[in-house]
Amino acid sequence: MSIFLLSSNVDSVGEVSKQNSALHLESRGGYSLSGDIKVSGAKNSALVLMAASLLTEEEMLIKNVPNLTDINGMAEILISLGVQLKRSSSEIYISPQGLHHVELPYDLVHRLRASFFCIGPLLARLGKAKIPLPGGCRIGARPVEEHIKGLKALGAQINISNGLVTAEVPGLNKKLQGTNVILDCPSVGATETILMAATLAEGTTTINNAAQEPEVQDLAKMLNSMGALIEGAGQSTITIKGVKKLYGCNHTVIPDRIEAGTFLIAAAITRSNLRISPVIPEHLKAVLEKLSDCGCSIKFDQDGINLIPGSIKGVDISTEPFPGFPTDLQAPFMALMATAQGKSKIKENVYENRMQHVYELKKMGASIHLEGSTAEIEGVHELKGAAVIGGDLRSSAAMVLASLVAKGMTKVWGINHLDRGYESIEHKLNSVGADIVRKEKSLEVEHFPIVGERAA
């Protein structure tokens, strides 16, 4: 047995301790699945909704919050700012009147990029914020200049030195000023940052070239329940009339469209008939179209989707901002295309480095040619089990999907990423017939593939 050096798997959530890197999933492929899979609340909505709770002094109740490590990270950050927070199963109760701190601790921010969502609410509520720049991650540089540009347009004075963003609202009343913002790119995070900051500004703000993602719409819906005056969320121009104060509210997080899409692909790749619910179909339109184009039939019922796969053939996808095909399902869809009949082409347009799963799929026998961020796939009859690693949240999910149909055993490393974005994925898949076990392994002698390692 060859001895490989263990490397801690640095990810966008930060350095993973060696203990975590021993965590992996062992998955035996070849089972057909059947039954219902329940979809949790959307991670990418819950995180920003938690940050938005800082905009009021009144109590907030956020329901249908998924149980994920990223959510725990955001809870830690809110508590570090002086907020009281309680969790009971999928509900988070937030009492933000104790908010007094404006500086986020480096170690927490380093572990959770989404903590940068706090800058807008802190400026709007307290007129000041000190937040370390969120670093890049495996999928790209993840700059935040559009967030900064928007906050400056609203009147904030912002200084960035040694990786620390210090922002302040000038003037006696410390009020941001409504303005017209044109985003260079329809950034989800920048749209959400400006949206939150503008709710308490003096005057009206317009965001042009705004992101249209369902999570932006969910945020606007909650802010309006808090007393904000937002129109146009979900379109490319959003208008926010500033108000003096926001109030507490109860809000239920939308279902996670990316988790739902991941499980729909699980049905397609195992050629199984599964029902996924709850799902809001218009949140997955582009994905449903591609699943139908490649040979699946999709049936809708009251709040769920039944996927009945036919023989799966290759189809091309190109990732785009919503309502286009979501970048977060690019890697999972590539796992499906690796087992489809014929050729397909997948182009990643949103991030500059979101193709690490290509190397891992090739270790399992996939036939993929990669040029930059374009992959040309020739479907193979059978994948084979291997030791593979997910370099980010969605490539880890792609590995799990591929393991469901690979011959023999697949060991999926890097599952600290999975736990960031999928609530007990192995339990949900095992409940419909998969055979996945979460394992701890001794660290001495184990093959621990280095992310992006070239396939043999």
Ligand code: EPZ
């Ligand atoms: C959100 O990230 C999601 N994360 C991401 O999900 C998702 O992939 C992304 O939106 C796109 O849909 C959360 O909501 C917590 P962006 P965000 O700003 O807001 C560039 C997952 O797997 N850009 O829309 O960071 C950026 O580099 C995660 O769940 C700038 O150039 O995404 C990227 O290439 C991954 N300048 C593109 O825009 C900026 O100032 C999209 O980024 C901001 C962004």
